[in-house]
Amino acid sequence: MLYCQNLNKTYGRHPALRDVNLSLEAGRAVGLLGPNGAGKSTLIKCLLGLIRPESGRIESEDEMRIGYLPELARLPEHASALALIRLGLALNRQDMAEATSWLSKVGIPERLWERPVCRLSKGLRQRVAIAHALAGKPELIVLDEPMSGLDALGRTEALAWLREAVDEGAGMLVCSHIVPDLVRLCDEIHLLVNGRIEASTEISDHSIDEIRHLEALLQRHASQAREGVG
Incomplete structure (x- = not known):
């Protein structure tokens, strides 16, 4: 459906994306997790053709219908x-x-x-x-922080609408900082830190161990980012 290979993007001297590889397939939801400034929104904009990467390759099906919800x-x-x-x-x-x-x-x-x-x-x-x-x-749905502004009931309902779309055959990329929501919705999750995918996991069951592992990774990398550690 859509994939990118060795994607790189910089803003001035700051690397926003570094050798990112990602595949989006029909009937699967892919989650993108990461601290603020990790490059999540930049990756989405590159995949949608809204901005150009410096290098790498993006390929997609011709004339694909895309639904997009930006962060704001x-x-x-x-x-x-x-x-x-x-x-x-x-x-x-x-x-x-x-x-x-x-x-x-x-x-x-x-x-x-x-x-x-x-x-x-x-x-x-x-x-x-x-x-x-x-x-x-x-056919492809791209969502950047779709739960923003929703209360607990709204989040639960939105997760059901989104999963229904995936089960009906849509491919989906969801960017969120809410780990339990991604675990409930997605088939796989990638952790993006400083423009690079640092960890990936398949969601086989929605276990508490998976949630805790992803939350620990996110907290560790977010703490390092605040302290200026690469």
């Missing part, structure tokens, strides 16, 4: 939730009549469908943004 989803403030989902469906050449079904699925009350998104709560705006990324059943 800036929805058009004066557009309604209904209009935004219709737009997402239209871009994927899908039936715009499905917009109401998507809004119902992500828990937006019908009385708010025509309300400008700037007048919705942060949690509801994030639900609309997730629906916009999923609408039209894209």
Whole structure:
């Protein structure tokens, strides 16, 4: 579906990505974990063609439908939730009549469908943004911190929507700092530190040991980053 090989990207003298290899396949969710400044968002932007790497190779299927949720989803403030989902469906050449079904699925009350998104709560705006990324059943879904602004119930529901999309055949890349969410959602998780993938694990069962191991790795590397240790 999409893969990158030996990907490198720098900002000035700072290496943002260093020899990154990653494969995204249909029907699998890949998690990307790492401390702030690790290069997660840079990797996503390279994979989507939003920025160019200095070296390396990225290959993907032709004319693949992609759903994307950036870390800071800036929805058009004066557009309604209904209009935004219709737009997402239209871009994927899908039936715009499905917009109401998507809004119902992500828990937006019908009385708010025509309300400008700037007048919705942060949690509801994030639900609309997730629906916009999923609408039209894209073949590849890329999500940067999709749980931002969601409460515990919203996170649980969002994990179910995302896993359903994967089980229906979509490939998925999820960037998050919430280890238990990634373990519950993903088939494999990669730890990115200082632009390099330092650890990878397959999620065979959602055991507490896997969660603790990943959290310990993240905390150790985050602590080293704060102290300036490479």
